[in-house]
Amino acid sequence: MNLxxxxxxxxxxxSNLIGAFEGALSTLTWLLxxxxxxxxxxxxxxxxxxxxxxxxxxxxxxxPTSPGDQKQPVPWQQWLGAIQQVEVLIEMAAQSQAxxxxxxxxxxxxxxxxxx
Numbered sequence: 001m002n003l004x005x006x007x008x009x010x011x012x013x014x015s016n017l018i019g020a021f022e023g024a025l026s027t028l029t030w031l032l033x034x035x036x037x038x039x040x041x042x043x044x045x046x047x048x049x050x051x052x053x054x055x056x057x058x059x060x061x062x063x064p065t066s067p068g069d070q071k072q073p074v075p076w077q078q079w080l081g082a083i084q085q086v087e088v089l090i091e092m093a094a095q096s097q098a099x100x101x102x103x104x105x106x107x108x109x110x111x112x113x114x115x116x
Contacts, residue, residue: 011060022054041096044089051085080116087112 011018029046032039059078090108098105 008060008063011057012065015061018057022050022057026050041089041092044092048086048089052082055081055085083112083116087116 026047029043029050032043032046055078059075090112094103094105094108097103
């Protein structure tokens, strides 16, 4: 069994611990000190990463376990959820770059909305 399959098996067997672990990590992000000049961007990146991890674990729990079950051909809800998790991060990064004069603020925002 490869590492990904072992992780999926662990998530399925310990699904009650996953929610508690993700909640604890999310709470810890509120306790991090503001040591960085772009601390808001760093914290939003961490929140986005934790949200994507939660979506991944949710997708594992929704996968069919028996070979006879059919899987949804395109997981649109998962893709939309992933976009929503990183949307604020992209907006904050775009604002930071626009303040420095490196890019137009509305280009990444338009791209995110077009993808949604």
